[in-house]
Amino acid sequence: xxxxxxxxxxxxxxxxxxxxxxxxxxxxxxxxxxxxxxxxxxxxxxxxxxxxxxxxxxxxxxxxxxxxxxxxxxxxxxxxxxxxxxxxxxxxxxxxxxxxxxxxxxxxxxxxxxxxxxxxxxxxxxxxxxxxxxxxxxxxxxxxxxxxxxxxxxxxxxxxxxxxxxxxxxxxxxxxxxxxxxxxxxxxxxxxxxxxxxxxxxxxxxxxxxxxxxxxxxxxxxxxxxxxxxxxxxxxxxxxxxxxxxxxxxxxxxxxxxxxxxxxxxxxxxxxxxxxxxxxxxxxxxxxxxxxxxxxxxxxxxxxxxxxxxxxxxxxxxxxxxxxxxxxxxx
Amino acid sequence: xxxxxxxxxxxxxxxxxxxxxxxxxxxxxxxxxxxxxxxxxxxxxxxxxxxxxxxxxxxxxxxxxxxxxxxxxxxxxxxxxxxxxxxxxxxxxxxxxxxxxxxxxxxxxxxxxxxxxxxxxxxxxxxxxxxxxxxxxxxxxxxxxxxxxxxxxxxxxxxxxxxxxxxxxxxxxxxxxxxxxxx
Numbered sequence: 001x002x003x004x005x006x007x008x009x010x011x012x013x014x015x016x017x018x019x020x021x022x023x024x025x026x027x028x029x030x031x032x033x034x035x036x037x038x039x040x041x042x043x044x045x046x047x048x049x050x051x052x053x054x055x056x057x058x059x060x061x062x063x064x065x066x067x068x069x070x071x072x073x074x075x076x077x078x079x080x081x082x083x084x085x086x087x088x089x090x091x092x093x094x095x096x097x098x099x100x101x102x103x104x105x106x107x108x109x110x111x112x113x114x115x116x117x118x119x120x121x122x123x124x125x126x127x128x129x130x131x132x133x134x135x136x137x138x139x140x141x142x143x144x145x146x147x148x149x150x151x152x153x154x155x156x157x158x159x160x161x162x163x164x165x166x167x168x169x170x171x172x173x174x175x176x177x178x179x180x181x182x183x184x185x186x187x188x189x190x191x192x193x194x195x196x197x198x199x200x201x202x203x204x205x206x207x208x209x210x211x212x213x214x215x216x217x218x219x220x221x222x223x224x225x226x227x228x229x230x231x232x233x234x235x236x237x238x239x240x241x242x243x244x245x246x247x248x249x250x251x252x253x254x255x256x257x258x259x260x261x262x263x264x265x266x267x268x269x270x271x272x273x274x275x276x277x278x279x280x281x282x283x284x285x286x287x288x289x290x291x292x293x294x295x296x297x298x299x300x301x302x303x304x305x306x307x308x309x310x311x312x313x314x315x316x317x318x319x320x321x322x323x324x325x326x327x328x329x330x331x
Numbered sequence: 332x333x334x335x336x337x338x339x340x341x342x343x344x345x346x347x348x349x350x351x352x353x354x355x356x357x358x359x360x361x362x363x364x365x366x367x368x369x370x371x372x373x374x375x376x377x378x379x380x381x382x383x384x385x386x387x388x389x390x391x392x393x394x395x396x397x398x399x400x401x402x403x404x405x406x407x408x409x410x411x412x413x414x415x416x417x418x419x420x421x422x423x424x425x426x427x428x429x430x431x432x433x434x435x436x437x438x439x440x441x442x443x444x445x446x447x448x449x450x451x452x453x454x455x456x457x458x459x460x461x462x463x464x465x466x467x468x469x470x471x472x473x474x475x476x477x478x479x480x481x482x483x484x485x486x487x488x489x490x491x492x493x494x495x496x497x498x499x500x501x502x503x504x505x506x507x508x509x510x511x512x513x514x
Contacts, residue, residue, distance in 0.1 A: 030334065038335050127333045212389070251392050254472040254483050260390040261472070287385050310374050311409060316381040 003042075003181040004329045006242075007203035011226070012219050013190035016209045016247035016289065018051045019299065021187035023289075024207075025056075026107070026304030027322040028183045029131035038130050039182040039326075042093065045136035046073060046199045047189040053135035057094065058302045059121040060105040065135050072137035077198075080169050081147060085159040087173045088134075095132025106131050111301045126307065132181075144194050153233075166194060167201040167234065174202060182329060192226055200227075201234050205328060209245045209288075212259035220244070220263070224276055231279060241279050242328070245321065246288030260285065286324070287317050369413065376416040377409065383423055391434060394469040398430045437463070437470050445500055456486055456493050473499045 008021045021043060029041040045052040053061045053072075065072050070079075076092055090097050096104035106128045109121040147166055149155045154163035164172065177184060186199045200206075206227065210216045224241070231239045244263060249256040264285055270276045271283070289295065294314045298305050308315045349357065387395045404422045407415045444452045459467065464486040473484040473496060484496045 125332050127336055130335070246389055249389065251396055254393050254469075255474055255481065257390050257392050258472040258474065260388075264390055285389075288389065310378045311381055313381065313385070316378065316385050319378075320382055320385060 003178045003184045004205065004325075005178070005184045005186070005203040006205045006207055006325065006328075007186045007188055007200055008207050008209065009188045009196070009200070009223075009227075010208050010210060010216075010219075011190055011192050011196075011223060012210075012216055015211050015216060016245075017190070018047070018055065018187050019295065020207070020209050020245060020247065020289065021045075021185050022052050022055050023298075023305045023318055024322060024325065025131060025183070025185045026128070027306050027318050028185075028325065029128060030306045031322065031326060033182060039329075040130050040180060041132070042095075042177060042181045042184045043131070043133045044073065044184060044186045044199065045133065046140070046195050047136055047187050048138055048140040048195075049189070050136040050138060050140075052187040053133065053137075055299065055302055056106050056131075056133050057135060058109040058111065060109070061135060064105075065137060069137040069139040072135045072140070074137045074140040074143055076134065076173075077140070077143050077169065077195075078146065080157065080173060081155070083158045085157065085173055087175050089176055093132045093134055096129040099129070103127070104129055104132070106133055107302070107304060110303055121302075124303075126303075136187075140195060147194055167197040170198050171202045183325070197230060197233075200230055200239070201237065204238055204240060206239060206241045207243050207245055208241060209247045210263070211248045212246045212256040212263065214259065217259045217263050217266075220266075224270065224279075228275060228279055239279055240281065241283045243284055243286045243321075243324070245286050248291045249288065250291050286321050288321075289314065289317050373411075373413045373416060376413055376420060380406075380416060380420050380423060383420065383427065387427070390472075391470065393472060394434060394466060395427070395430055397466060397469050398433065399426075402426050433466070434470065437467050441467060441471060441500075444497070449494070449497060452497055453490065453493060456497070459486070468496065471496075471500055475499060 006024070008017045008024075010017060025041050025043040028039050031039055033039045043052060043056065050061065050065075050072075053065065057065070069075060076088060079086075094105055096102070107126055108124055108128075110124045110126075111119050112122055113119055147155065149166045150163070153165050153167070155166050155169070156163045160172070184203075186203060188196050188199055208220070208223065210220060227239060227241065231237070244267070246256070246260060246263075249260075267280070267283060267285065271280050290313065292314050294308060294312055295305065298307065298314075305312075305314050305318050310316065310319065349360075352360070402423070404419060407419050440455070444455060447455075456464065456467075468483070468485040471484075474481045475484050475495065484492075484499055486493055486496050
């Protein structure tokens, strides 16, 4: 069975890509699969800012990854560039692959504030054996400089008999990932450089978080154009924009409702447009994730939203969207 | 600990020789399990209620929130019985259906007002009840720029105010930012 790969993408920063990626990953890992176990989920943090990694790993990232960038996605990518094309395996991933293995560092700590106002990390009772992560590192930014490709976008790597397109690099070594996991969620960087193209080539499904304001909705036009251009560049490897996810909205400001209305109407127009018909064929606008104190509280204490009870608004909204993602697996 | 671990433990527990326990201990465990079942059933219906509230389309949120102010039933407390929540779910579902009907009715009016000329549109607006004027304004969610920033536009009694609202309504169609063809 092949993994359902979902890329959380928007070239605009601060729209909630990381919050959604991490929390979708956790909500999926918390859901039972038809096989009688919970879904196996991998989060790939492709953003050099490494926020998703810090959110999921807390102090562990600072201790184990920050000083050893080779243990991150940067390590994997540079290893491939240097000619080591061994497929990604368990040793590249942070997570627990068997009951006997040591406890996974994923969400294994939580941040508490002491009486003096100091943030300390304490071990959590929660247990996430089926939620894994390939963390990021600030050095991933340098990868863009280290990769040299020719005028048609091909790189010479000794292990491959012929030069390969730079955007194929991750896909070529991802056999194990697509076999083992049910869902792979990718937190993209807020740009459209090499790393974004690499992860976009690797994914089939795209989720676009958007703040329903003028700048963000305006930017969707350009985003669509770019995704379509890349889809052509990838020789029409199937790419589907599955959902536009409104984030950071509140019920008090009418301007958000107005922009969602504009987005809704625009989506129906784009769907009729020859250029976008294919990539938008299954696109819809979701309930999204409201700006809520509870979401900030989760991020502050480095816990996922599914830690809350099901009646909490943030969790209700997250689970409503997660249910839709689960149906993609059955398609 | 998580739900997977807990499920594993419960399966393991079901295979243990529970008959070794005394009847009072068995009763105690039975009651605890029954209480968990009740709690899970209640959580399921609470989830349904919350999903229903969150299924209101974001683009019409202010409109629905205004109507929900008049919803006569109070949300049960989180520890209320399952039956109370079920009743509330049905009441909310029916009320939201009514809101939807009202929305469709006012949407038709909004589309019509957008198409006809200013004088005719103003006459139609004047005929409306105050409550419908407010709801129509919320449905359109129009805003204007002022010295302080942005404020919402509402229909009211003044002709100038209604005209400003009407002109902005016609303007929305031509934002020229996202649309590539006539909607």
